[in-house]
Amino acid sequence: MIKLIVSEKDNAAKRISNILADGKVTVKKSYGVPVYIFQNKQEDVHCVGLKGHILKVDFPEKYNNWQKVEPIELIDVEIVKIPTQKSIIKTLQKEAKDAVQIVIATDFDREGELIGVDALNKIKEVNSRVETKRAHFSALTEDEIKKAFSNLEDIHVNLAKAGETRQDIDLIWGAILTRSISLAAKRLGKQFLGVGRVQSPTLAIVVAREKERRAFISKPYWQIKALFGTEQGKEFLAQHKTDKFWEEKAAKKIVSNLGKIGLVTSSKRTKKMVSPPTPFSTTSFLATASSIGFSASNAMRIAEGLYMEGLISYPRVDNTVYPSSLNLREILVDLKKSKELGNLAALVLAQDKIVPTRGKKKTTDHPPIHPTGAANEKDLKPQEWKIYELVVRRFLATLAPSASMESARVDINVECPALKRSEPFFLQGSRVVDEGWLKFYSYGRKKDEDIPNLNEDDIVSVKKSILESKETQPPKRYGQGRLIQEMEKLGLGTKSTRHSIIQNLYFRGYVHSDPMIPTELGIAVAETLRKNAEAVTNPELTAQLEKDMDLITEGKAEKDSVVDISRDMLRDIVKVLKEREAEVSQEIRNGIKEGKIVGKCPKCGNELRIIRSKKTKKRFVGCASYPDCKTTYSLPQFGDIIPINETCEVCGAPKIKIVSRKKRPWILCLNLDCPSKKTSAES
DNA sequence: GCAAGGTC
Numbered sequence: 001m002i003k004l005i006v007s008e009k010d011n012a013a014k015r016i017s018n019i020l021a022d023g024k025v026t027v028k029k030s031y032g033v034p035v036y037i038f039q040n041k042q043e044d045v046h047c048v049g050l051k052g053h054i055l056k057v058d059f060p061e062k063y064n065n066w067q068k069v070e071p072i073e074l075i076d077v078e079i080v081k082i083p084t085q086k087s088i089i090k091t092l093q094k095e096a097k098d099a100v101q102i103v104i105a106t107d108f109d110r111e112g113e114l115i116g117v118d119a120l121n122k123i124k125e126v127n128s129r130v131e132t133k134r135a136h137f138s139a140l141t142e143d144e145i146k147k148a149f150s151n152l153e154d155i156h157v158n159l160a161k162a163g164e165t166r167q168d169i170d171l172i173w174g175a176i177l178t179r180s181i182s183l184a185a186k187r188l189g190k191q192f193l194g195v196g197r198v199q200s201p202t203l204a205i206v207v208a209r210e211k212e213r214r215a216f217i218s219k220p221y222w223q224i225k226a227l228f229g230t231e232q233g234k235e236f237l238a239q240h241k242t243d244k245f246w247e248e249k250a251a252k253k254i255v256s257n258l259g260k261i262g263l264v265t266s267s268k269r270t271k272k273m274v275s276p277p278t279p280f281s282t283t284s285f286l287a288t289a290s291s292i293g294f295s296a297s298n299a300m301r302i303a304e305g306l307y308m309e310g311l312i313s314y315p316r317v318d319n320t321v322y323p324s325s326l327n328l329r330e331i332l333v334d335l336k337k338s339k340e341l342g343n344l345a346a347l348v349l350a351q352d353k354i355v356p357t358r359g360k361k362k363t364t365d366h367p368p369i370h371p372t373g374a375a376n377e378k379d380l381k382p383q384e385w386k387i388y389e390l391v392v393r394r395f396l397a398t399l400a401p402s403a404s405m406e407s408a409r410v411d412i413n414v415e416c417p418a419l420k421r422s423e424p425f426f427l428q429g430s431r432v433v434d435e436g437w438l439k440f441y442s443y444g445r446k447k448d449e450d451i452p453n454l455n456e457d458d459i460v461s462v463k464k465s466i467l468e469s470k471e472t473q474p475p476k477r478y479g480q481g482r483l484i485q486e487m488e489k490l491g492l493g494t495k496s497t498r499h500s501i502i503q504n505l506y507f508r509g510y511v512h513s514d515p516m517i518p519t520e521l522g523i524a525v526a527e528t529l530r531k532n533a534e535a536v537t538n539p540e541l542t543a544q545l546e547k548d549m550d551l552i553t554e555g556k557a558e559k560d561s562v563v564d565i566s567r568d569m570l571r572d573i574v575k576v577l578k579e580r581e582a583e584v585s586q587e588i589r590n591g592i593k594e595g596k597i598v599g600k601c602p603k604c605g606n607e608l609r610i611i612r613s614k615k616t617k618k619r620f621v622g623c624a625s626y627p628d629c630k631t632t633y634s635l636p637q638f639g640d641i642i643p644i645n646e647t648c649e650v651c652g653a654p655k656i657k658i659v660s661r662k663k664r665p666w667i668l669c670l671n672l673d674c675p676s677k678k679t680s681a682e683s
Numbered sequence: 684g685c686a687a688g689g690t691c
Contacts, residue, residue: 008689008690009689009690009691010690010691050689050690051689051690051691052688052689052690052691053688053689053690054689056688057686058685059685064684064685066684066685074685106689107689110688111688111689112689114688114689115688115689163688166687166688167686167687167688169686169687170686170687170688171685171686171687172686173686174685174686174687175685175686176685177685177686178684178685178686179684179685182684182685188684189684190684191684192684192685194685194686195685195686196685196686196687197686197687198686198687199686199687304690304691308691316689316690493687493688494687494688494689496688496689496690497687497688497689500687501687
């Protein structure tokens with residue numbers, strides 16, 4: 001007679017077993033799955049860790065053929081659960097057969113409860129009368145675990161129901177709309193066009209920004225600067241107070257009539273304290289990693305590896321407050337062993353007080369991302385070291401004192417007799433006075449600006465006046481880090497999925513580069529959805545889903561009625577999509593066509609397009625006037641080809657960008673005989 | 684071959 005504990009992952013199973021065991025914990029493998037065996041209060045306990053969800057939802061097999069099933073049919077098809085972790089399920093059933101009690105010990109959240117209930121249902125297939133309980137803990141600490149197991153609760157059926165609702169809604173929206181527009185655009189097989197509750201609003205954000213940029217008309221403006229000299233012979237640049245002159249004439253008039261003497265009208269220096277950064281959540285970690293050149297999914301992959309190595313804590317967290325149970329000093333003492341970072345840890349240890357910063361979001365499931373072991377640079381791959389160093393430096397910074405900065409502003413009036421007035425100039429800047437946490441963490445740190453020491457009523461000489469012509473700039477494209485922050489703000493995705501949602505946009509060919517640029521295909525898909533299935537491009541769908549799931553959790557709404565709302569919305573949308581199939585097809589196919597145009601033919605001026613040879617299956621660039629014009633260029637056969645609307649400065653042939661998985665993207669002139677190739681080959 | 688969510 002045993003008790004069986006089921007946790008969400010192997011690591012948690014190990015921890016729970018070690019905490020609850022009276023004596024030693026032994027491990028046996030069943031179907032390759034570790035089972036932890038120990039005694040707790042004279043009872044035999046077995047503990048198994050899952051791998052997250054062990055079942056997935058899908059439509060029955062007979063609906064698998066996209067061409068033979070009308071997408072609208074899928075709306076009312078029963079959704080079935082399919083095992084995805086067969087050896088774990090076998091282990092569960094074997095262990096549960098003779099158990100007297102099952103304790104679900106998955107993470108205490110919606111998905112965790114669902115994972116637990118799925119496991120229980122599999123267990124009940126072999127042992128229907130077993131008693132089932134829930135251990136409710138919010139962190140894997142000794143205290144929490146022991147308390148949870150001496151106060152076992154019932155399964156939170158409604159919480160799991162909310163999770164199932166989320167699964168069903170995601171499946172029907174995703175599958176039905178993915179099939180609808182893929183069929184309309186005749187993009188089948190691995191070319192299908194993905195649509196989903198999270199990915200489509202995310203794509204829409206990127207596309208909306210690109211449209212703003214395209215609609216943006218940049219305006220020329222002028223700025224005036226002047227080089228001044230102090231009595232001590234120091235020189236400095238200051239800018240005219242008018243930030244933008246829209247008329248060149250007016251700016252020129254000032255520049256050519258600027259007087260020779262300036263009077264300092266005010267000089268202020270102010271000190272301000274800059275607080276250290278808050279502890280790393282997944283989002284702030286990915287945002288910072290992105291700023292030093294890591295893609296979100298690469299940074300996440302490396303962080304998961306470091307976690308497995310025991311060097312950093314669990315990387316999927318929303319929490320930004322270190323729990324009081326975390327022994328910060330102990331971590332610092334351990335970090336001293338690192339050859340490269342040990343000295344910095346020692347510096348923090350030497351402080352009188354070690355008071356950590358805290359962020360706005362506080363959850364108790366996992367601590368913010370922090371180092372859990374010391375490492376040396378030579379033990380890690382270069383990329384791993386960069387990420388490890390980032391986590392360590394962030395951790396040290398959160399424990400360090402504020403930095404103090406001095407900012408200075410000087411205002412100068414230049415008397416201009418020729419204009420019969422004076423012109424105002426200013427300069428401002430700041431510098432670090434006391435480094436504080438900046439000693440440990442200089443990611444994104446601004447360069448110090450040197451402001452000359454000037455006092456009110458000082459006289460300065462004007463050495464030169466400068467007219468700079470500029471243009472207003474369109475709003476910036478989203479980098480992956482910024483996009484992840486935006487997704488979090490809008491409630492799109494979770495800490496564990498956002499990076500993969502973004503990665504998916506690249507895989508689908510909807511975006512390229514970082515900062516992210518939507519492809520013509522991505523723009524066409526987003527536009528089609530916006531016109532015909534607006535709901536799925538809107539973050540509001542997720543916001544509403546969250547509200548409904550809260551109601552289900554509280555027992556105030558039923559799964560079926562909530563899913564039915566989505567079914568009704570989809571019926572209308574699919575009907576519209578079917579009616580407008582020709583337009584939808586046209587719009588997306590135009591996008592695809594547009595994406596294949598790489599530029600103009602230098603011989604005849606017609607379009608040059610990427611073509612795939614029917615005979616050799618190889619791709620090449622050919623002129624649209626073929627056979628009248630026989631211009632062709634060969635193409636590399638690997639990687640994605642992105643038209644960039646630029647022509648080669650040297651030979652006039654179009655340039656393209658090639659994005660492949662292994663190499664970094666590169667820009668290439670299509671002309672193999674272009675003289676620029678020779679110089680670049682030498683260099 | 685569809686989604687998003689866990690985890691590896």
